[in-house]
Amino acid sequence: SQTIHQxxxxxxxxxxxxxxxxxxxxxxxxxxxxxxxxxxxxxxxxLFYSVGIGQISSEVPQNLSASRPQDRQFILSSKxxxxxxxxxxxxxxxxxxxxxxxxxxxxxxxxxL
Amino acid sequence: xxxxxxxxxxxxxxxAIVQINCTYQTSGFNGLFWYQQHAGEAPxxxxxxxxxxLEEKGRFSSFLSRSKGYSYLLLKELQxxxxxxxxxxxxDSNYQLIWGAGTKLIIKP
Numbered sequence: 001s002q003t004i005h006q007x008x009x010x011x012x013x014x015x016x017x018x019x020x021x022x023x024x025x026x027x028x029x030x031x032x033x034x035x036x037x038x039x040x041x042x043x044x045x046x047l048f049y050s051v052g053i054g055q056i057s058s059e060v061p062q063n064l065s066a067s068r069p070q071d072r073q074f075i076l077s078s079k080x081x082x083x084x085x086x087x088x089x090x091x092x093x094x095x096x097x098x099x100x101x102x103x104x105x106x107x108x109x110x111x112x113l
Numbered sequence: 114x115x116x117x118x119x120x121x122x123x124x125x126x127x128x129a130i131v132q133i134n135c136t137y138q139t140s141g142f143n144g145l146f147w148y149q150q151h152a153g154e155a156p157x158x159x160x161x162x163x164x165x166x167l168e169e170k171g172r173f174s175s176f177l178s179r180s181k182g183y184s185y186l187l188l189k190e191l192q193x194x195x196x197x198x199x200x201x202x203x204x205d206s207n208y209q210l211i212w213g214a215g216t217k218l219i220i221k222p
Contacts, residue, residue: 041214042214043200043211043213043214043215044156044202044210045212046210059209090155090156098144098208099144099161099163100208101146101161102146102158102210104155104156104157105155106154106155107154107155
């Protein structure tokens, strides 16, 4: 079966501190990988997506960055967190193709104080 | 701009039927998805429509009208565990998903 792992599950960080969130996928090769942020009462916002190792597309300019060092690993980072970075961060995978369905990991809840 | 509209909140009774509507205005259309999201959890996939008509999956059905930019999710024989948010998402001409803010469904006994 295909599984998505995300850690940590929850995180409280001070403003200005760095961030590293990790997503790993099992049971599939060369998946499309996505980072979303969900703020309370709002739709999911696509932050980054990747179709392969080292290939990152950014959807929203901000102080976040993403990397894909291995086929099944997707990392979201920041050098200096802002209060507005608080939210629920979700990693998703897709198999590609015109009718791709995205499946989500359990998410990381980030609170920046 | 691109827009997905859903009601913010709906209330229904256990055992009843509820219809959650979604209207969309996007640059192109390459499919519409419904996801269920329980509080504090990740969204889980429910249904996918790319052609007009009704898709049925057990107690859940999803309908699409591309000419009207409209979809609905129909939930039958409601159970308490169906209390959740339901997210509508449309794949646009760039094959990116555009997400609605979700409809919070409250089920009362």
